[in-house]
Amino acid sequence: MKAPHFVQMVKEQLEGELGKTIVGEGGLTVKTTLDIDVQNLLESNMTAMFNGSMTSRDCNYRNCPNHAGFTNGAAAIEDTKTGQLLALMGSRDFNYTGFGQDNAAKAFIQPGSSIKPFVYAQLFSDQGSGKQNYGSGSTLTDTKTTFPGNYTPQNADNKFQNNINIRQALDRSRNIPAVKAMAINEQNSSGSTWSLIRAAGNKYYCTNGADAQAGLSSALGSCGTRLIDHVNAYSTLSRQGVYMPQTSIIKVTNSNGETLKEYKASSKQVINPQAAYIVTDILGDAKARAGLGWNQDYLPALTGIGVHAAVKTGTSNGEKNGKVASKDIWAAGYTPSLSMAVWFGNSDTSVLKSGNSLIPAMFFDKTMAAVSKSYADQKKLALSDWYTAPSGIQNIKGELFPSYYNKSTGTSTAKMTFDKVSKKKATSCTPEDAKIEIGVIKAKDDFTKKEIITSTDSSYDANADDDAHQCDDAKPTVSVSTTSSGTVSVTYTHGRYTLQSIELLSGSTVVASKQVDSNGTWTLSPTDLASATSGTITAKVTDVGYYTATNSTSYQKSSSSSSGS
Template sequence: ISGLMRATFSTASGRQVQGGSTLTQQLVKQVFFPPEEANKRGLSGIPRKIKEIILAVEVERMYNKDQILSLYLNESPYGGRRNGAESAAQTYFGKKAKDLTLAEAALIASIPQNPPFYNPYNTAGNKALIARQHTVLDYMAEQGFISSKEAKEAKAIDIISTIKPQTEQLEGIKAPHFILMVRNRLSKELGEAVVGRGGLTVKTTLDWRIQEKLETDMKNFFATGRPDSVRISNGAATIEDVQTGQIVALVGSRDFNYGGFGQDNAAASYIQPGSTIKSLVFAQLFDVHGGNQPTFGSGSVLSDENIDKLYGAQLRNWDNKFMGGITIRKALSYSRNIPAIKAAYVVGNGSAQPVVEGIRRMGNTNYCRQEENAGGYGLGAAIGACGTKQTELVNGYGTLARLGVQKDSSSVIEVKNNQGETLKKWKDSSKQAVDSQSAYIVNDILSDRTIGLHGYMGVPGVRTSTKTGTSDKGSQPKDLWIVNYSPALVMGVWLGNSDTSVVGTSASNYAMPVVRSVMSFAHTEVYAKDGRWKPGQWYERPSGIQQVGGELYPSWWNKKQNNSSQKMTFDRVSKKKATSCTPDGAKEEIDVVRTTDPLTKKESFSVPAGYDANAEDDFHKCSDTKPQISSISVSNSGNKYTISANVSSGTHSLASIEIAVDGKTIKNASISSGGTQSETVTIDSAGSHSVTVTVRDSAYYTA
């Protein structure tokens, strides 16, 4: 009581606060009071102190001093999940409490006053911990428990170096990268003091079935030696449930127990995402509308061309080529850089900030934060020139999979303290980051297996969308990315090296074997059996989407505002614009859409796949010679008439011959060489009849 009164008087008079707790009160505080109340100081802590005294009196009536001391030692927190001196002894020194040396026992006795800080694994607090250990030894010497010589010898021991490695404390823990990530998140949300005390019951979002499969496949993938053969030493993967935004599986390295960097969590580290960021950029482009702004769909054209002068630096594609006027479907499927830069230019009206803010709204919360703090970023952010966390990139793709709805990435469902009180509980949160039509069009493009490299990136039995990406160090690739997703799950994989050194391949789909195996299992063996996914499941097309010439456009797309249609004559052989040398038989008229590039202001044309509106027929030459028919003869036997034609090739090889009588074809056959071609026909009616022979070569010249 007197100690409490001294503390109260000191607080009221403004002096330094004094403590007023007995050992029994310390025990009562640990057992009966939550951290937020137990840690109150000054006047706000007086009600708790009074309760402590009352409860302490009851405890001392029930237990003797030795029992109370035993309870205190067994209940005291010693950092992390460790409660009790025995647990601390095993954790930090690998021995029973009764076998501790003087120096070890003094160190452990120093921890309970502030476990999160004095925890030996908290290196920032090691100096203070040693000072406190020395104080404990001094007190013991002063009170006659040890000699001054023993205290001095104990102080001389480098006790910190004898602490067991923290990694040993994690042996046998399931999903260690995930668990440590959860702990770090909770420390930030609830405070290190709360988490450090231990005693929390945490229910996470992890699905062990998928996690186990992911860990096994990742280890097996590296065990094959294929990654090592192309100088890839590490990898990380994150899988998110689309409906909730909850992380169901995560590995932060090739193997947590791998030497050197195995314990580092690359899934929560900043790494440039390369072209995987482009999907989030084009979703925003499709969202653009209002006023006189141009509007876009998958068939809109953004020319892939040299824009170095406008961009202010050299900008190239992965293959050092330009594809010219291509649709956005092609631009995203073939991962072209220039169209993505142009898309960001339109979204931000020349500034990169709006598109980066949009990427953050979609779930990639910290995209470009490091660059922003270091002085800024440019339009290169549209092609992955900023750092991101894998968990956040996956959440951004989850927004696409939710048709534009963003849900915060989460790893914890519920947290309770040792009093059974709920400290944290997951709540569903949703906000529309981009329009559902815009997200649907991106999903459709990335699921198109007929274009780009998508044909190699399917998951057996599961319809998914896929995007790959590569980031470079100089001119060499260093990070390989792939994101694969369905209406049920999103999976992102990174491959590279923890020291950021370059890898020996630019094949960003290198991790596809892992993706294919895990995503197939997760859908068919877990989600299907849980009733959360059905074979063939896909997104319902949002109302309003327009389909023009096989391409998709949002409801606000205005064909007249953005472009004009016209007919253009092409050569059917070269698929380029016809010239005066193109034979009539090779000409075909096609409807094309003329558009104006938003950055260069040049006109370009949207044409069917394979056609080039920016080049002229270079296959046919005006000097070409046509095939020839040197003679046609008719002979008969009764009403059986045999028609024969002698044909020869010109510049190009022969392709076909057609023989008709009175306008009715009696022979239409492929031929490859000249000579006599014959066909017999029965003619019963008397009178004159017309015979027509037409021969065509491979260049569509006819005779």
């Protein structure tokens, strides 16, 4: 039987809608949404994953399931324009001993961080009159924070990245900003986060058993959802916030030719299109998401054929020997035509050896690239397809904000003095030549109420002090002398830092200069000093730390150098 989990699911649906008797009697003609070519591609890649022929540096180029410690997987691909399910695998292999026939695509599994795009979609929605609104450039600090109920979440790396913007926070999958986003959503409209998540397609999220009592941890995917629902929710994002019910059945007729069931398209706008677009722009930002994957984009196959895709990874946690360990790894994402979700884990819910979500991201990349190429060859899509920003989107210094965002609300601008070497705030020990004045934006973290200061130049850190300079640093030295013949000699030595340049000034005009990197003496003849005038000459040496030293002496321009000028 081809696509057994898909067929099994269709049969169960028909039994529920038409009754087991009608289905059991046979004689029905069922036209489904299954694309057998897409199904074959999906099955082929799942086989490659489990036999070890699909691998990457994230598995040390070894068999990924063995390396990471997972024994099962599930995946689904949906046509985003129609909500029709094109392919489904509920396990690594339907005939696999033990759990192969169990459909993990319908099981409740924690999606981890792959739920975060929906949390931010609610944050990017209009928060209401008089409330602060948000965009990709807004900052929710990634700092240690204790939330109500004494909940103090950690990031996967147990570190903090401080004042990063939401684009960076989502693409790098930072946990604290996501929890803050949900906390703000709930402060402004209780229940709004779950409402959006469910309306988008994850219809059972935080409804199953103890999940219904989940709190802010649900922003990190602590409740269970079904993979078939999760891929449909990502399709809603792909449709710029328009929900369409997922379907696997197009038409059912009986032996008399009577239509018993027929697909009818329906849709509903459940996410503000501007909010959905901003989420898509973030998830589709290859440069930003590189912060999660070896500092390079982790969708090379799609990028290589010119496909722009939005994607989010996720990892859920379990416990082993009293320690937190990864349990499930996900990747979910979309293009304007196709959505896909993939999960790897263990059917007995045991934890993994390595919870690297870049493994399912690799599977997503290779599978979506193959399907996209096939569909492009069939003229079903163009590889270059991408989204057009909905009306009202504001682009402020390269970041996207909805039309209802007022950049002056809760923010102010100022100037701050930084150190050019450390790219941090200047201190009393920062040399004058190392100082640079840069604009900063001052805002307030809506959850902690603490001031947030961000530099308009993202390479400068407005929350740390210059640590490249100490007040007792050894400084460079320089001395200058002249002879009666008009020759000038400059001797220079380094301090803590390597030297970088030396200048000779006549009055305030530079008449000679050169690059230097070690101690030495520079001798200049009257000819070298043709543009100098009688009076004071000054030698100035600068090192790479921007420490400087000067020394001056009187200079009498010789008659020979004057006549030759």
